[in-house]
């Protein structure tokens with residue numbers, strides 16, 4: 001999983017199961033999402049692959065507190081003394097004071113669908129069934145750009161989880177969309193801009209509404225939490241995903 005420099009100082013790391021993003025400013029690094037627990041070495045390797053040292057991690061940001069996005073967050077925080085910044089609306093979920101996750105029952109009742117069983121087996125191998133949270137997430141100051149490398153602007157896009165946050169890089173024309181807008185998933189029969197299958201979302205109606213929020217961001221590169229990079233108007237990508245939600249009702 002070789003990082004791709006998609007814009008100046010913006011690196012996308014795509015893996016089969018989940019993606020993450022690195023933002024750099026000189027030697028300093030912001031990590032946005034951190035893979036599954038079993039991918040911590042991959043996250044560190046991705047930082048070395050772009051010529052930086054994990055010691056240079058200044059901040060760890062998460063889009064939301066599902067295990068495939070926070071799997072290395074606590075480790076990176078402890079090892080490199082970097083804060084884990086989360087949107088205030090996602091902080092309780094990150095501390096596991098509430099649960100907004102597909103349950104084992106959700107998985108089992110969908111296991112007959114194409115792709116779900118292979119996905120579940122890979123998830124188990126990557127430590128995805130661990131009871132995993134973040135001990136002391138730092139609520140990020142909102143609204144406005146953060147001061148960490150890349151100066152990402154957090155934008156609340158709730159639904160997948162209550163505090164799901166996308167990150168806009170207005171100067172680079174990039175949106176990092178986490179699971180609020182994806183382009184593919186092992187459990188999805190279609191490719192291109194879409195929401196995850198419904199049973200992954202905490203509040204499907206709100207997730208569909210949040211596509212309007214994402215569609216208002218001025219950008220032409222979408223870096224999703226799952227699936228490949230999408231080049232082209234993010235507004236159009238969000239509209240495509242909205243149409244697909246309508247068609248699946």
Ligand SMILES: [Zn+2]
Nearest residue numbers: 064066160179
């Ligand atoms: Zn998720």
Ligand SMILES: [Zn+2]
Nearest residue numbers: 066068179225
């Ligand atoms: Zn995810």
